[in-house]
Amino acid sequence: MALEDVYRRNLHHRTHRAGWLRAAVLGANDGLVSTASLMIGVSAAKAGGVDAQAFLITAGAAGIAAGAMSMAVGEYVSVRSQNDIEESDRVLEMQHLAIDPESELIELQHIYIERGLTPELAIQVAKAMHDRDPLEAHLRDELGQFPHTKARPVQAAMASAAAFTAG
Numbered sequence: 435m436a437l438e439d440v441y442r443r444n445l446h447h448r449t450h451r452a453g454w455l456r457a458a459v460l461g462a463n464d465g466l467v468s469t470a471s472l473m474i475g476v477s478a479a480k481a482g483g484v485d486a487q488a489f490l491i492t493a494g495a496a497g498i499a500a501g502a503m504s505m506a507v508g509e510y511v512s513v514r515s516q517n518d519i520e521e522s523d524r525v526l527e528m529q530h531l532a533i534d535p536e537s538e539l540i541e542l543q544h545i546y547i548e549r550g551l552t553p554e555l556a557i558q559v560a561k562a563m564h565d566r567d568p569l570e571a572h573l574r575d576e577l578g579q580f581p582h583t584k585a586r587p588v589q590a591a592m593a594s595a596a597a598f599t600a601g
């Protein structure tokens with residue numbers, strides 16, 4: 435398989451088209467959650483029949499709650515969808531390795547060449563990586579996935595909500 439084919443096939447990894455999709459999902463999500471939360475908060479204040487000052491305070495509190503909710507949900511969705519994409523990339527990579535390990539080896543060699551190794555050294559390194567753990571090598575060097583940097587959605591959501599409220 436020619437190098438161009440390896441590259442073209444590589445475009446099927448979902449990581450590459452994740453950017454705009456995530457932004458779109460997040461934008462829609464943010465608008466929905468913050469508006470709905472604010473409306474619920476303000477309608478609760480009106481239903482209580484409160485005076486102007488209390489209404490202002492309630493509206494402010496509703497705004498904080500709405501923003502924090504929106505940030506938390508947005509962050510959760512963002513991290514979750516990122517993890518989903520990484521997971522599907524992982525499955526795809528396993529399939530590639532099972533179907534065509536030779537092309538995967540050349541792909542890895544080319545990645546190392548791009549990082550400054552000579553072709554001879556690059557193929558040596560690629561072979562050593564394939565002998566040890568091909569999947570790990572491809573996830574790390576091709577897709578930039580590191581197990582210890584995997585984000586946790588609930589933690590991210592809480593941090594985001596807390597930061598918004600503190601602000």
Ligand SMILES: [Zn+2]
Binds near residue numbers: 530538541
């Ligand atoms: Zn690969």
